Amino acid sequence: MPFSRLVRFISTDGKTYTGDAILPAGTTDAMKATRAKVIVGDIFGEYTITEEVKDIKKLLSPLSWSQIPTVRLLGLNYAKHALEIKLPKPIYPVLFFKPLTAIGGPTDDIPVPKLAQIDNETDYECELVIVIGKKALNVTEEDALNYVLGYCVGNDLSQRAWQIKKGGGQWGLGKMFDGWAPMGPAIVSSSIITNPQNLKISTKINGKVCQSENTSDQIFGVAKTISFLSQGTTLLPGDVIFTGTPSGVGMGRKPQYWLKDGDVVEISLEKVGTIINKVVYEKDVKAKL
Known part of the structure; x- marks a missing residue:
C-alpha cells in the first residue's frame, strides 16, 4: 500500500x-x-x-539532501505573474537550478546572509513542487504524470537585485543561498492529487494574504513540464521541480514589498498543506564582494 x-x-x-x-x-x-x-x-x-x-x-524537509539528485525550477510559469512584471509569456519552460543546500524544511528559518542584504530586495514565491518517483527520459505529455511520486509546496526565495540588476541576468546568483527553497510539509501521493492543475496556492506575510491564485493559471502544466524537461535528459527518482510562482510577488506589487528581518512567511497549497518560515537576517558578518 x-x-x-x-x-x-x-x-x-x-x-x-x-x-x-x-x-x-x-x-x-x-x-x-x-x-x-x-x-x-x-x-x-x-x-x-x-x-x-x-x-x-x-x-x-520530506527529502534529505542525499535523496535529491537535482533541484530544478521554472521561471515565468504563471500567465498573470508574467503580466505583473511586464514580461512576455515564454514559448518554452524557463529552467534554472538551485544547489541542494537551498533545500530547507517546512518550519526552518530563512537565513538572509550579508550578501543577500545588499539592496534588501528579497522576495517570496509560493510554488507547487513535483517530486519525481522513477527515471523519466523522453516521456510523452500523456504519460508524464505516471513518473510523479507526489507533490509538496515550496518557496523559491529570490534576491531580485542580484537576480536581475547585479547578476547580469544570472537568475541562479539571486536564488542560490542556503535555505532559500524550503519545502514540505509532506510529499502528498499522486494517488491523492490526480489533477495538479486545479489547486489553490497562496502566500501570507505576517498573516496578510499576498498571493492567492490557482495552478490552473500555469502556462506549462505539470505534465507538459515533465515531458519537456525529460527530452534528452533523464529525470531521476528524488528530483524536485519547483513549477513557478503566481502573481502577487513583492517585485510586482505597488509599492514593491521586500521581506524584512523577522517576517513570517506562510506558503499554502490545497490538499498539501502549509510551510511556515521566519526570515532571519545574518548579523555581524561582513560580505566579501
Missing part, C-alpha cells in the same frame, strides 16, 4: 524517521500531524508502512 503523506521528522526520542503522517480529523495539512507511522525501506523502490507510530517533534 503506497503512502498518503510522506513526512520526514525528528521524534521525541531524538531520532529521525520517515513516516506516513496521521492527520487529525477534518484536515489535509500534514503540518497539523502530531504522529506518523514509520516507513522502512526505499521510498523510491520497496518500502513498508509499519504499524509503529512515532510522535512528531519537528518536521524536516
